[in-house]
Amino acid sequence: MINKTTGYFLFLLCMLALFSSCSNIKYLKEGEILYVKGKVELEPDTSFPKKYIKPLQENLEGYLRPQPNSSIFGLRPKLFFYNIAGDSVSEKGIKGWLKYKVGEPPVLLSDVSRTYNEDLLRNRLENIGFFNAEVRSDTTVKKKKATITYFAKPNTNYKIKEVVFELDSTDFGKIIADSKEKSLLQPGNPYNFDVIVNERNRIDNELKEKGYYYFNPDLLLIQVDSTIGNHQVNLYVTVKDNAPDMALHPYYINNIYIFPDYSLQQGDYQMGIPTDSTYQGYHIIDPGHTYRKREIIRPMSFQKGSLYNRSSHTRSISQLIGMGTFKFVKNNFIPVDSANSNLLDVYYYLTPQPVKSLHFEILGKTASVYNGSDVSVSWLHRNAFKGAEQLRISVFGGYEFQTGGNVSLNSSFYRYGAEASLTFPKIVSPFNWSPTRRYVPHTTIKTRYELLNRTNAYNLNSMSFNFGYAWRENVRKEHALGLLEVAYVRSGSITDAYELELQQNPNLRHAIEKQFIIGPNYVFTFTNTMEQQRKNTMYLRAGLDLSGNILGLINGSNYKEGKIYNFLDAPIAQYIRTEADFRNYTKMGSNSEIAARAMIGFGYAYGNSRTMPYIKQFYAGGPNSLRAFRARTIGPGSYQPEAINGGDFIPDMSGDIKIELNAEYRKKLFSIVHGAAFVDAGNIWLLNEDENKPGGKFSKNFMNEMAVGAGVGLRFDLTFLVLRTDLAIPLRIPYLPKGDRWVLDKIDFGDKEWRKNNLIFNLAIGYPF
Structure with a gap:
């Protein structure tokens, strides 16, 4: 049933469509006709496969010039904004921005040459083997709107x-x-x-x-x-x-000259090269000793006497860029000036980025009733030990608070900390192992400390250390191997008020338990989204995370038998965690697409652990998950958190299993503004029964416990980032009684209380997936 508010909305939309359509026509001058559509109708013979008719028609239509004004569901907003801005408008000011940046001038029938397009279509058909193609056209005008139909008869394909x-x-x-x-x-x-x-x-x-x-x-x-x-x-x-x-004739490599501290103002030069610059057959011109010579020749694929080949050429360039320290990489091949010579001298001009830089970032964020900001300052040295090593030291802090809804004791918090990382543009290993020669692999050592203070509740201290490798197998495949991840989390002070909450809701204690994690992890990523010519592209990220497995086996850990081994007074976590994130993008036209995502996560704690560490568990909700629900407020399963202290809201729900499905239709509206309509579904579950969370265990009826939400949003595609706004509402709430979980009949935009409890607004950076 459509309620009154929804009916008004649909009526307003219809009126807007009619107004926009009619209002554009009234701006036409006497005798002008708006060109609204150019289409191709194929008239093939019986031997032409039917499945190719529509794709060929769409392909041919893409060659027609000019293209009509862009439209959305029959509306032409760009033309509408151009018209309402008025005539004789300066490019400055609001009207100028509206007319020349957002709007676009009308495409008139007089702008279209049917003869030109007919020749264009014949030429295109000839290029694909229809040498005797025939093309004719006809124009239809209705209410000052023109449609040109091109009738193409391909005849026999050669x-x-x-x-x-x-x-x-x-x-x-x-x-x-x-x-x-x-x-x-x-x-x-x-x-x-x-x-x-x-x-x-x-x-x-x-x-x-x-x-x-x-x-x-x-x-x-x-x-x-x-x-x-x-x-x-x-x-x-x-x-x-x-x-x-x-x-x-083939060419061979002669001398190789490398300028690792080159300035663009210097210009190319090949004379006056020092005679003492040779190192292992390479001429390195670096008077300031900016880089260690051994490191600067590492990316080189050519040696003196090598036969030139394109693979080595592009691989060296790719490796030099991949080192991350050079702003520009230029490469010249110069023939040796001698009779009948088939030799090439090679020159590499490498312009470094600034060696040191300071980066300051402040970020404001909002998600429904939660608001806050983050601040970070990072110092980066791009050549720490003269081998293009990147040393980064960061300090950060943030504060988040709740401005509406049921405020809980731990609904606001602040955090601060520091992080230091050192990245080498190679594999640092006692073994002579390199997983790739085409791309630069990286070794990263990182350590981090963070203090999280939930106001009036508790604070947590967390420390971590990571050592691992990252490399690209090819343009589509990437690997990240964390040989060692160590994390230690312990709670500091806990307030009396929160102790009272723990007595009433023991589930909350898991968030403040001491945790010690040690083990490897691996992540594989595949994507072809950079291939713009594809109609369908995909992205896959799958990972495996292990902790305490070897230590647990050696010690024979078993929490059921009381054999629990601690380190720093914290039990060593023992678990297997895996997660997969698959995304598919389907182009619906030049300015629209459908994006879909499926996420599956599974974690299994055993041996020394009863449950996975809180920081490794899955959660649902939030601006990059189920957007109609606040973060950590859904699940596990059909469990509903009980109200604490007179209705306080505790957003701390987590689980061992996660399933999430998302779909989003994206379309460019005008200028930098894109629109989206989306549907999200999913939930989290527990692997084992928990008497404190009834209904939380995963079962064969998991589909009946899926949360569903939908909404619309705007994306502002700025030069340096995508700013995203989403407004979503729940359609299915899993913790309601069976039979009442679909809440479509409860939607009432006119009800203030309904809007307060169900309209979820998210402001975020970047696409959700």
Whole structure:
């Protein structure tokens, strides 16, 4: 049932759509017609596969010029803002920003050349093998709005009959001929000009790997013979007659010069190089001894006498950039000036970033009734020991408080601490092991201290130490191996008021228990989201976290038998924890997409531990989780926290198992403003029964205990960050009685009390997933 408030909202939306549509038309001058749509209707013959009709139509429509004014559900907000700003508006001021930054001028029918677009479509169809394509068009005008329909008849598609490589018997010709099996041009495939371009690039890459530095794809000629009949073509691959001699010979590396402290103002220079600059065959020009020579040649893939190849070329550049200390990396190859020489001198010009920097950050945040701020100051040295080591020392602090709802004793807190980390651009190990040569691996040592003080409740001291490696296998895959993670948490003072809460709710004691964690962890990340040409991209992050496993086995720990081993008066945590986060992004158009996420987490405590440490348990709710619920307020299962001290709210719910599903539709509205509509579902559960949390154990009925929420939001895509606002409401509350958990019929935006308890506002930085 749609209540009165919802009905008013839908009515207002319809009126806005009608007003926006009509109001844009009234700004047109006499005789002007607004161009609102260009579409392609394909008229293929019966042999054309039906499944390709719609994709081809959409592809062809993307070539039409100009494109109509952007629209959202039939509305044209950019055009609307352009019109209401008025005429003769300066670019300065609010009206100027509205007209020239947010708005866009009308696209008129007179701006469109049907003949030009018809030729464009014929050319595109010819490029994909429809050599005899026919295109005609027609214009429909209704209420000063024009739609142009292009009727495209592709006719028969030409296919490749034979591919002939017309090359001589030299080493150059043999390299191309030997790579014929990798050719993208295969008999039986449809003719496609884009594939021909890619084939030329493929051959060029093959030659670059064999030393042919001066070759380029434009020197290849692929001739097409379409006269052989039966709608087939023969392709002839050859090298142009005017190809320069230097492009047809391989080159070898001669001298290698490295300038590790280069300034862009110096300009390129190759003369006056000191004769005493040689180190292991490399010429290192570093008068100030900025870097250790052994470290600066580590990224080099070329040696004197090496055959040039593109892989080594790009790998060296990638490694130098990956060191993290250079702002610019420039590379020149200069032929040795001597008769019949096939040698190249190599010059690397490396411009360092500022060696030392100070970074100050202040962040304000809000999530429903919770507000606060964080402040941090970081000092960074990018070349701590002359090997591009990065030493970072940070101090931080923050304060968060609750401004509404049921205020609990520990609803506000402040924290402060310090962190020091040292990162090496290599694997620091007694073994000669490097997981990759294409990218720079990193070794990081980090230590951290933090004090958390929950006002009127308790404070916690936490200390940690980490040692581990991170490396990129390729552009899609990353690995992070923490060889050793040590964390120690202990409570300080506990107030009498909180002691009273602990007597009434023993569940809260878990948050202040002493914890000692020691063990390795591993995280694998896969993503192809950087491949913009894909309609569907994905992101996967999966990790395994272990603690106390070896120590527990050696000591024979078993908390059930009272065999518990402590360190620093804290039990050594023994558990296995794993988590997977999968995301999929589907483009719905040039300015919209659907993002979906599935998260699964599982933790199992055993041996020396009855439960996982509080800091390692899962929780639900908050701006990056179930946005219709506050952080740590949902679960486990159908358990509902009891009110303490006359209705205080204790946001400390955690569990051993987590399942979460999210979906979000994202669309660019105008300028930097993007809109979103989302649905979130999920919960946390306990692995074992807990008499203090009835309904919290995971069971086969877990789907009946899923929390569901939905909402809308705005994203402001600034140059340096994405600022996100979300407004969400719960649709299903798992701790309500069975049969009453769906609360759709309770939605009432007109009720002040309902809005107070159910409208959850989040302000955050970055996308939720």
